[in-house]
Amino acid sequence: MEQRVRILLVEDDPDYAMLMNAYVNQACGPSLNYVLQNAERLEDGLALLAREEFDIVLLDLLLPDSEGLQTLTRMREGAPGVPVVVLTNVDQDDVGLEAIARGAQDFLSKSKIDARRLSLAVGFALQRDRLFRQIEGVVDASPDGTLIVDRTKTVRYANPAALALLGGRKRQDLVGRVFAYELAPERRVELKLAPEPGREISAEMRVAEIDWRGAPAWLATIRDVTELRKLEAIRAEVRERARGDQLKDQLLSTVAHELRSPLSVVKAVVGTLRDRLAGPLNEEQAELIVSADRNINRLTRLLNNFLDLSRLESRRARVSRAPLDPLELVREIVAGVKMANRGRRLTFALDLPSGSPEVRVDADMIAQVLSNLLENAVRYARARVTVRAAVGAEAVEVSVVDDGPGIPSEKLGSLFDKFVQLDRPRGGAGYKGTGLGLAISREIMGLNGGRIWAENAVGRGACFRFTMPLVGAPDAPQEEPRAGLETR
Amino acid sequence: MPDSRRVESLLIVDDERDLVEPLLLRLRRAGLRVGAAYDGAAGLRQARRQPPDAVLLDLSMPEMDGWELCRRLREDPRTRSCRLIIMTAWVTRDLERRALAEGAERLLLKPFEDGDLAEALGLAAERGRPPES
Numbered sequence A: 001m002e003q004r005v006r007i008l009l010v011e012d013d014p015d016y017a018m019l020m021n022a023y024v025n026q027a028c029g030p031s032l033n034y035v036l037q038n039a040e041r042l043e044d045g046l047a048l049l050a051r052e053e054f055d056i057v058l059l060d061l062l063l064p065d066s067e068g069l070q071t072l073t074r075m076r077e078g079a080p081g082v083p084v085v086v087l088t089n090v091d092q093d094d095v096g097l098e099a100i101a102r103g104a105q106d107f108l109s110k111s112k113i114d115a116r117r118l119s120l121a122v123g124f125a126l127q128r129d130r131l132f133r134q135i136e137g138v139v140d141a142s143p144d145g146t147l148i149v150d151r152t153k154t155v156r157y158a159n160p161a162a163l164a165l166l167g168g169r170k171r172q173d174l175v176g177r178v179f180a181y182e183l184a185p186e187r188r189v190e191l192k193l194a195p196e197p198g199r200e201i202s203a204e205m206r207v208a209e210i211d212w213r214g215a216p217a218w219l220a221t222i223r224d225v226t227e228l229r230k231l232e233a234i235r236a237e238v239r240e241r242a243r244g245d246q247l248k249d250q251l252l253s254t255v256a257h258e259l260r261s262p263l264s265v266v267k268a269v270v271g272t273l274r275d276r277l278a279g280p281l282n283e284e285q286a287e288l289i290v291s292a293d294r295n296i297n298r299l300t301r302l303l304n305n306f307l308d309l310s311r312l313e314s315r316r317a318r319v320s321r322a323p324l325d326p327l328e329l330v331r332e333i334v335a336g337v338k339m340a341n342r343g344r345r346l347t348f349a350l351d352l353p354s355g356s357p358e359v360r361v362d363a364d365m366i367a368q369v370l371s372n373l374l375e376n377a378v379r380y381a382r383a384r385v386t387v388r389a390a391v392g393a394e395a396v397e398v399s400v401v402d403d404g405p406g407i408p409s410e411k412l413g414s415l416f417d418k419f420v421q422l423d424r425p426r427g428g429a430g431y432k433g434t435g436l437g438l439a440i441s442r443e444i445m446g447l448n449g450g451r452i453w454a455e456n457a458v459g460r461g462a463c464f465r466f467t468m469p470l471v472g473a474p475d476a477p478q479e480e481p482r483a484g485l486e487t488r
Numbered sequence B: 001m002p003d004s005r006r007v008e009s010l011l012i013v014d015d016e017r018d019l020v021e022p023l024l025l026r027l028r029r030a031g032l033r034v035g036a037a038y039d040g041a042a043g044l045r046q047a048r049r050q051p052p053d054a055v056l057l058d059l060s061m062p063e064m065d066g067w068e069l070c071r072r073l074r075e076d077p078r079t080r081s082c083r084l085i086i087m088t089a090w091v092t093r094d095l096e097r098r099a100l101a102e103g104a105e106r107l108l109l110k111p112f113e114d115g116d117l118a119e120a121l122g123l124a125a126e127r128g129r130p131p132e133s
Helices: A014-027 A042-051 A069-078 A093-101 A115-141 A160-166 A226-274 A283-313 A326-340 A363-380 A437-447 B017-029 B040-049 B066-075 B095-101 B114-120
Strands: A003-010 A032-039 A056-060 A084-088 A106-109 A145-150 A155-158 A189-196 A199-212 A215-224 A322-324 A347-351 A359-361 A384-391 A395-402 A452-456 A462-469 B009-013 B033-037 B054-058 B083-088 B106-109
Touching: A003 A014, A003 A042, A003 A115, A014 A032, A014 A115, A032 A042, A042 A056, A042 A069, A056 A069, A056 A115, A069 A084, A069 A093, A084 A093, A084 A115, A093 A106, A106 A115, A145 A160, A145 A199, A155 A160, A160 A189, A160 A215, A199 A226, A226 A283, A226 B017, A283 A437, A322 A326, A326 A347, A326 A363, A326 A384, A326 A395, A359 A363, A359 A462, A363 A384, A363 A395, A363 A437, A363 A462, A437 A452, A437 A462, B009 B017, B009 B040, B017 B033, B033 B040, B040 B054, B040 B066, B054 B066, B066 B083, B095 B106, B106 B114
Parallel strands: A003 A032, A003 A056, A056 A084, A084 A106, A347 A384, B009 B033, B009 B054, B054 B083, B083 B106
Antiparallel strands: A145 A155, A145 A215, A189 A199, A199 A215, A322 A359, A384 A395, A395 A462, A452 A462
16 A cells, blocks of 8 residues: 655755755655655745645755744644654754754754655654654553643643643643642642532642753643542541540540449448448438448449440440350340349240251340340239240341330330330339440340340230341341441 | 358458458458558568468559559469459450459459459358348
8 A cells, every 4th residue: 555645845945845856756666655845934834734734844944934943943833743854954963963852853964865865764753753642642541640841830741631630621721831830849749629610629749850852841740639538538537436436435444443443432331331340220221221232233233334335336345246046045044034033923934946046146245135135024024024036037036025014105216225214113112224224235236237126015015026147147237327437 | 163262361452441441341350360551562562471361452553553463472482372352443355364364363343242252252151141130
């Protein structure tokens, strides 16, 4: 296939133009065809370039309307896409080299030109130009904004990504204009950019010193780091929260210690009086002391529950879930509670399936939940507490049912909130709850992949149920996802 | 119960004098020989001078804390066989494990039941029951 190379010769000497035309024709071969047009003045050449396509410009530096390297500069600015080979006079190699530094592809000494040299120079210039375009193509395709800024802070080059970041539509919106940002080599500069009204982005600019067409210049790379900064902000927030939780835990530990110390003194002193170690008591005094002792115990429970709950809520409680037989656990806990209540006329009924299913939970935590439910049931039951278990497809469900007054329907919704207590049955004395047990149980079940809820038993009494996921089955979805970030 | 041997002599080391007083009263009534020191260093001196069967010690104390006291008592041949019972108001992770690792046989969390203390000292028979009424 024939290759056609369109040459524009900008040369005001008609004799020399004729000579060049002859060389060009001579250089044509079977697969290579040169077409040459001549312009006598720079302005004419630029006008031609604006109208027609040329592959290369052969440029004489001494023209009627322009002289010296200025001619090259004006040509490059007027037709930046077209490669230029400069024609120099004898002994002007230094001018030729300077021309190359300023963007010419090559130079030819006018007196030494022949057909072969011309052909070689044109071929070489075209190759070099292609290579340059290839590099430029890479830079153009880069998703990072790339700019070249000269020492007068004028932008000499900008790739499409730079245009998009800095909000320009065409290269002329940036190229030839003053760069608005500080250029600091060897330092990352954070920029706040608004490529379009209402859209603000974070960008990071790095600057290197380079040589651009023979003069020192800056190469600026601008990267959109908006998403990165968002991620970093989230990470910082997560860290901040974790630190907050840690401080809260430390504070709670300290407060607990500060409360426990005087509480232990009061308890020891009251115990001394109660046990008549400091002398005899009359009946009235003995009763008062027993009441004081009971309330010290209640205060201690409250303190412990409060600490438990804080630790559970801040998700800093240590959970070690392992496979275990829940029926075994139920039997054990029920036996313990039965033993502790052997003075009362209460029937404990166990209704468990056969077999030994395996659930994946923290044994101590589940024991705490079940003990808590049983203690509640014992407090409200008239004659009977029933514990049932059922093995489902994904979980084992345990229910604790009493035959007490049941749960008022308006309390059913808030029962698992903190400090919610039902009216105590039968007088004011006896064990007093802290109002935190069910809140703790709910937190525990959440950490163990289960659920817990309450309902009124058929007939009378309250029924509390909770589930534990079987080994290999998924955790129950949690009803109330915590607001904000989940840290794991 | 880790050890049913009844403690005959006891040293209480705690800077909380208000707590030490009722403990002294109760345990002396129970027939024990009980001494008291109000910081770790004094506790160590006293234990070396007259080694008791058991030391009931607090963890956070001036001069020398309870952990250090445990170590010193363990190092000294005179006090090596003393039974160590730690009482503390600090609840931290792995507290019980660390207490055992430091050679204590029992950890009592303040406030504790008189019965738990009695049990720790091998006085379980008197647990929760007033000596007279």
